[in-house]
Amino acid sequence: MISKSTFSIAAAGAGLCFLGYCIYFDHKRRSDPKFKQKLREKRKKARTEKSTKSSTPFPDLSNPEAMQKFFLQEVQQGEELLATGDIEGGVEHLSNAVAVCGQPQQLLQVLQQTLPPQVFQLLIQKLPSVSQRLVGSAAQSMPTSAGLAEDDIE
Template sequence: MGSRESTGIGGALLIGYCIYFDRKRRSDPNFKKRLRERRRKQKIAQEKSGLARIPDLKDPGAVQQFFLDEIQLGEELLAQGDYEKGVDHLTNAIAVCGQPQQLLQVLQQTLPPPVFQMLITKVPTVSQRIVSAQILAEDDVE
């Protein structure tokens, strides 16, 4: 038996092993229940983090609509004096913006310095959460 043959047999065994356990996992009566529970928990976590309706970043129309909605909502909340939530929405917009530096320059000129500083502080964490949420959404295709 040559090394090629043993590699082929090993590969076939690995594939067979994967197929067997995938079928076993999917035929488990609690599989769908656990999958729904995991998705529900992810949705709750996203809602708590303020990222419940992150668009598909591959869909330019959805991203543009999300961006415009977040800018509008952020401006409305800032006008009402709710700086914390207003900054959260503006930060979401920056995270999906194609040219965040230009947007930050505009916001720096229009926002009061303390509010702009609050915004700058939140940008890295919100951007990372949006990327993470997008990765989770892509990985959850089962």
């Protein structure tokens, strides 16, 4: 039978060996000449994936039914994501809903009363970029064959 002290010494030794192993390989990884380059590429790839993932396509702005369906869908998705703890995703969907809403000021007042202040602040910060995306998608969907060049549209 192994005594308690022998067992605790063996456990401490195993812990130190594991810690040494971690330190050695972390040092080896960080001293790699291409470590920073690989890290930057990985972060850039993650950022681009996130930005393309979060770009929800807007529906046809001339179709009121599609706009209403999109609005309700975005509000629902935003609430679900906020409830699960995905703040950024929830804010993204809620900002899409505010951008296509017929009465955005009233919706913002309701959201200000129901959302925590930090989340509402993120929503306010997100609105300009979403509005630009909405205007961009509206400009792309407009027919330019009616005698107007793209440069003529202001």
